[in-house]
Amino acid sequence: MSGPFDGDHARAFRRELRQWFTDNLPDGWGTERFAPHADEDAEVRFLRSWQRTLYDGGWAGISWPAEYGGRGATLLEQAIFVEERDRVKAPFDIGIVGTQMVGPMLITFGTGEQKERYLRRILTGEDLWCQGFSEPDAGSDLAGLRTRAAADGDGWRLSGQKVWTSRAQHADMMILLARTEPVEDVPHRGISAFAVPMDGPGLTVRPLRQINGSAEFCEVFLDEVPVAADALIGRAGEGWKVALTTLSWERFATTRAFEMRRLAAQLWTALPDDARADTDVRTRALGLLAQAHAGGLSYQRMVSTVTAKGEVGVDASAGKLFTTELGQRIVDLALSVLPPDDVLGEVRPGNQGTTSWPLEWVNGFKNTIAAGTSQVQRNIIGERVLGLPKGGAR
Known part of the structure; x- marks a missing residue:
């Protein structure tokens, strides 16, 4: 029996999106032919332009109401977009605070005038x-x-x-x-x-x-x-309600399930023969692949739950906790077993479309802190799922 992520509608949506990426990704993207940007300002200009390209193509705000510039679809289509975007390592969403956090919050709490003023400009990349x-x-x-x-x-x-x-x-x-x-x-x-x-x-x-x-x-x-x-x-x-809603959407957006699946698969593919022949290394690498696949399935279930309830719940804390800590485990193994030439490289901003294991290592610490630390996520899960007494940090 097929689920919502592989039903007829999802497959058709996926085919359309894959073709669009094929036709619209920058020339040389993900290869050495795409030169890193000269500085962060140049990178931001490029990413604003890419956001406008997404908007013009109908791929921005996929689950947002059409009256505010969105596609008027559901979170299912939005999740498929994220999966396919991560598969091709498309340009980073420079406006993620607006597109994934502020926008959904404004749809809930904003006045009609605020929605008219802000939402479309978020999707076009005019406002970061x-x-x-x-x-x-x-x-x-x-x-x-x-x-x-x-x-x-x-x-x-x-x-x-x-x-x-x-x-x-x-x-x-x-x-x-x-x-x-x-x-x-x-x-x-x-x-x-x-x-x-x-x-x-x-x-x-x-x-x-x-x-x-x-x-x-x-x-x-x-x-x-x-x-x-x-x-x-x-x-x-009453801004605390606004804050909690914004943070919930942030955790939903930073559940890097599909990205972890790609990263674990990339590690497995890159393993040299002697490392793959090592029972311990092979077991750890395959275990990470299995965990990444499980994370993807959990994310799909979370999407279905959020779609049904109309709000993000504690699942987002569990997903964020699991995938960010999984990312650290994947990178730790990569740095310990891959040949130096496969691991070391120039670490510089603006080098998108390719994987830098040193950058993944550095960012892994940040990812377990942003949107609420792992300790905060454990508190939330403990209190709201397990019924434990309240912890100290909020």
């Missing part, structure tokens, strides 16, 4: 969004944030500091959490969510250079930054 959640003293304990929003006439004034804000130096907009009421017995009360233009007066971005040479993360400083009343998303003081 960043996520202003974490602070120096509020990471896993997000409810401890101190950035404040003070009412100012018909609008608000924002003051505070955010950190680990991905690609803020390239962003046009930020989804920001700020405190509009004093902290009481329940810290997450009194938090509000805002849509903040990144070119506002009093807003400063400072990129943080990483070990891999890129500056993916930034600090953001807000000094009495003015925003209009309609920048508020949802009701004042």
